Structure formats: structure tokens, C-alpha cells
Amino acid sequence: MTILRFSVLGDSLAAGVGAARPEDTLGQRLARRLRAAGHAVDLHGFGVPRARSDDLERQVGVALRTGVDLALIVIGTNDLARFVPPAIAAGQLHEAVARLVGAGSRALVVPAPDLGIVSWVPAQYRQLVTAASGQYARAQADAVIRAGGAVAAPGPELGARFAADPALFSADRFHPSSAGYGVIADALAPHVLAVAADLAA
Known part of the structure; x- marks a missing residue:
């Protein structure tokens, strides 16, 4: 059986900050979904807390030296929080x-x-922050498609679930909890499984 070399790159969500156990992290959860679908998986995590898009150059270099068939990249939160212009982050x-x-x-x-x-975002600024987040996501999606990649956009339903359930956040009220990572993994799994099935075809 061919082994699927699955790498997770990006920021603190890729690294699993907020999860109570390593097995609750995004990479571990998605690797289990892949194995349940019949894939032999070699998982590597290269995510770094507080990483921005300009940190991807190093992470990609390490992943390629290790060997990677499918790379899941979770990035953008820190670019947005630190006011990196969308065009610059999307270009990186x-x-x-x-x-x-x-x-x-x-x-x-x-x-x-x-x-x-x-x-912790003040109520009077939430609409503005949501609009800025959407602008970032659209710039990223366009950049990814032009580069030959694919976008795994969970959709507004995921944000609505987090907004409605504080238990999906960890103690810092910013990163997901173990339960939150479970919800995110459920949303991303169809995208990951589709690419893996295409690779195996």
C-alpha cells in the first residue's frame, strides 16, 4: 500500500494550540479520518504558533525535504491580527x-x-473585523487557485457554531479547545479526503 505523506503547515491552529491532548489536534484528527478511509498515513506537523504567511517559506522547505504528498496549510490569522496588507500575505x-x-x-x-x-473583540468592531477577515480569505483563495492549489473553506456555518458555543474555545478564548478542533476537523475532512482519493486514483 502506498503511504500518503501528509503534512500540516501554518500557525497555531496547525500546531494544535489549545488542544488538551496531541491526539485532539487538527493533524491527528484528520490523519485518523484518512486512515479510516483506507489510506496509510505518515503525518508530519510543521505549524508554528504566531506564524504568518512569510513563515511558510521555511516550513515548506522543511516539508519538501521530509517529503510531502498532501500539504494542509492553515494560515492568515496572525497576518490579519498584525495588519499585514492582504495582497502581501496572499502573495507569500x-x-x-x-x-x-x-x-x-x-x-x-x-x-x-x-x-x-x-x-474579546469589542461588539462595535465585530462587523468591521468580520469584513476584514472576509477580504483576507478572498485574497488568499484567489492566490491559492492561481498557484495551482485548492481551498478548504469551511463556510459560515463553522463560524456560527463557534460564536454560539464558548466550549469550542480553549481557556484563552482565542484558540480552539479539543472540542473545537473536532468541529474544525469535521468541516475540513471532506476536502482532505477528496484530495487523498484523487492522489490514490
Whole structure:
């Protein structure tokens, strides 16, 4: 059986910050879904807390040296929070995806989430933050598609679930809890499984 080399790159969500146990992280949860679907999986995590899109160059380099068939990239939150212009962050993401694709890997990108749902954002600013988050996500999606990658956009339903259920956030009220990672993994699994099935065909 061919082994699927699955790498998770990006920021604190890729690293699993907020999860109570390693097995609750996004990479571990998605690897289990892949194995349940019949794939032999070699999982590697390269995510770094507080990473921005300009950190992807290093992460991609390490992933390619390790060997990667399917790369899941979770990025954008820190670019958005630190006011990196969308065009600049999207350009850096484009370069990372193009490099992976050029090396024969498949790249699946999770765009910036809606930070307007985070409880510590003042109510009067939430609409503005939501609009900025959407602008970021659209710029990222365009860059990813142009680079030959695919976008795994969970949709507004995921944000609505987090906004309605504080238990999906960890103690810092910013990162997901173990339960939150479960909800995110459920939303991303169809995208990941579809790419894996295409690779195996």
C-alpha cells in the first residue's frame, strides 16, 4: 500500500494550540479520518504558533525535504491580527503553494477565519473585523487557485457554531479547545479526503 505523506503547515491552529491532548489536534484528527478511509498515513506537523504567511517559506522547505504528498496549510490569522496588507500575505501564500505544487505535492489551504466571532473583540468592531477577515480569505483563495492549489473553506456555518458555543474555545478564548478542533476537523475532512482519493486514483 502506498503511504500518503501528509503534512500540516501554518500557525497555531496547525500546531494544535489549545488542544488538551496531541491526539485532539487538527493533524491527528484528520490523519485518523484518512486512515479510516483506507489510506496509510505518515503525518508530519510543521505549524508554528504566531506564524504568518512569510513563515511558510521555511516550513515548506522543511516539508519538501521530509517529503510531502498532501500539504494542509492553515494560515492568515496572525497576518490579519498584525495588519499585514492582504495582497502581501496572499502573495507569500501564493509562493508557498506554487513551490509545493511545482515539487509535485498537492496543497490544500484553510483561509483566515472570521475573527469577528472572538469574544474579546469589542461588539462595535465585530462587523468591521468580520469584513476584514472576509477580504483576507478572498485574497488568499484567489492566490491559492492561481498557484495551482485548492481551498478548504469551511463556510459560515463553522463560524456560527463557534460564536454560539464558548466550549469550542480553549481557556484563552482565542484558540480552539479539543472540542473545537473536532468541529474544525469535521468541516475540513471532506476536502482532505477528496484530495487523498484523487492522489490514490
